[in-house]
Amino acid sequence: MSRKTLTRRQFVAATAMSSTALIAAPYVRGAYAAGKLSIGFWDHWVPDANEASRALVKEWAEKEKVEVSIDYITSNNKKIELTAAAEAQAKSGHDILQMPSWWPHAYSENLEPLNDVMEPLIKQNGEVNGTVKYLGQSGGKWLAVPATPGSQIKGPCSRIDLMKQHAGIDVQEMYPAGSAPKADNWTLETFLKAAEACHKAGFPFGIGLGETTDSVDTAGAIFQSFGAELVNAKGDVTVKTDEVRQALEFFKKLIAVLPADAPSWDDASNNKWLISGRGAMIMNPPSAWAVAKRDAPQVAEQCWTHGFPSGPKGRFAPFLPYFWGVWAFGKNKEAAKSLLVHLSSPAAIEKFVAASGGYDLPAYANMTKFKTWAEVGPPTGTLFHYPDPYHQQTLSIAASPAPPKIAQQIYFQATLTKMALRFAQGEKLETALAWAEGECEGFMRT
């Protein structure tokens, strides 16, 4: 048995080759060579809609050799908010967490900047709307990527028959399927007259005045239509303005023709109102219509989702985006970014929209004309105008343009609906304004 001796030159060459192999190791992949990734996704209310995200993640994981685990977290009882708060405090948890509208700003210090993800995505998918920038960006830094699942516009969903019969408005003619809206006359004034007529006929509009998001979002869009801001973009309290007074006067008239128990409504109440056949209109994404399709098909086939009425300062529609954030303390940030790019590709976005039956809305300007919205029914075309395909509305969120950390307080303390309700229930206008001013001053804490 001969034994070969190792020369110094051979030793150096072998060491150099081993080092190169070690450095290049990630490119020579085993089954899960690129590590692990843990994701917390919002648990979609549409049955089987989670399958779209599951399939897309699996497809990416197999290609990238990453071991992925997904938790679907329900939004019921603020479970996502609680998860985000716990993970931010513990500095540990999922690598990617899907979070509701205000949370990227709330946890901005704990989130990984995602400019390197968002800038190419905008080039690829088109510009994002102003609300996504307002909620997802801070000082030029992208805090999170807008998620298609869960993002929604809460525009009017009208009963075709009741609106025609009692208010003399043909919503299908105003918002025809497949073509641009003819909604110049669809103003807040027309809306109020229709609300009064439908109330008189026993089919009041189902608009909540509670403290949950549906109520606040509608109030927000109406206030913005009047140009009414409680706190401006600079952070100054601007409650006592003519615009706010005008918005409150309008609300007082509207509240008089809403259901008596609207102050107690939560986000399910308006859905039930429409499905029960008791109302001519609600402000909601197509979830109510989708449930009606299953439980009350005779109601569903009379539903038409369309644009918001315009006010003196424009046509605003409540837009509530979800975001995917990457924790700065996450262990596999590069993999997380790569997955977010995959989930934001046009093909993936179209899959999300189709799986949710048209409920999920992409935040990108070029993605408002998928065939799902044109085809779903009955009646066919009922969701055609849901994503605002002709960009005739300003997609906004209540309490904006106040700095997001202040706006979040106005939003979740439901200052807009409370102020409107106080005034409508007999409090003097100036007293209601003074109360709101005091509340807003309290929200300035840093």
Added chain:
Amino acid sequence: MADVVVEQGRLARAVSPRKKGASLRNVLGRKSTVAFFLTLPLILLITMLVLYPAFYSLYLATLNKAMTKFVGLGNFTFLFKRETFWMVVKQSCIFAITAVIFKALIGFIVAHFVHNIPGKKQRKWRGMLLVPWVIPPAMSTLAWLWLFDPSYSAFNYTLSFFGVGPIPWLGDTFWARFSVILVNVWYGAPFFLIMYLAALKSVPDQLYEAASIDGANWWQKIWHITLPMMRNIIAITTLFSLIVTFANFDIVRILTSGGPLDRTHLFATWAFQVGIQSSDIPLGACVSLFMVPILAVAAIFILRDVNKRGNEA
């Protein structure tokens, strides 16, 4: 008696230091040592789940909103200036005191009825009356929410046959407060019932017999025998219920989320809204901590009274 023997053993060891092994055996053999080790798992559990969060929330309450700076009592002084905070204090007191009074009253009356039901039947009634208390409140409150529902309220449907209503159960300030208190009373009264029933059973029958011979009527028996005999259990039950009711969260959260116009918010629900929903965790911690001094004062008065009576006895 055994404790005294052990104590003597310990003293005996003190004068003979050579027996160190025996000393350790004696320490381990003491009833108090055994008791300590037996309760150690519970002590550790309470430390982890109660004491740590309590001290952590104290720490959180001293930080600024961004949780980057120590502000001392700044959050508390901020709260004292808020109109909504004082409304929540008032409402929590109204909610807890009203609910506890009604729970105690209903529990007391029903306990008497059940006490007078003979043998086997009493067990059935006891079981049935405990049902509200054993169902998880989050579940039973959902059922109440459907009963009060704006569109499908079963109560309003029933009332419509009598030409009454519809009543905005959760949409009007008065009715919303009434509804949350009603559900809390429904849920909590069985606890009072079972405690009072146990207390009633421990009152010697001879006292009632002697009172009857003296010609006492039912009211005099209650006033001079039942109530004095039950005083301690009434005090302890009231204190316990007051603490639990003050800290209530689920009933209000599910039924009204604090509305309309914040008029049903309690400390816990408002703390959640401020802390979690509005991302102001330090202020939320402050709100929830505010319950402590209120309940501590109530606890001191009630427990001092119980202790005094115990010493008198």
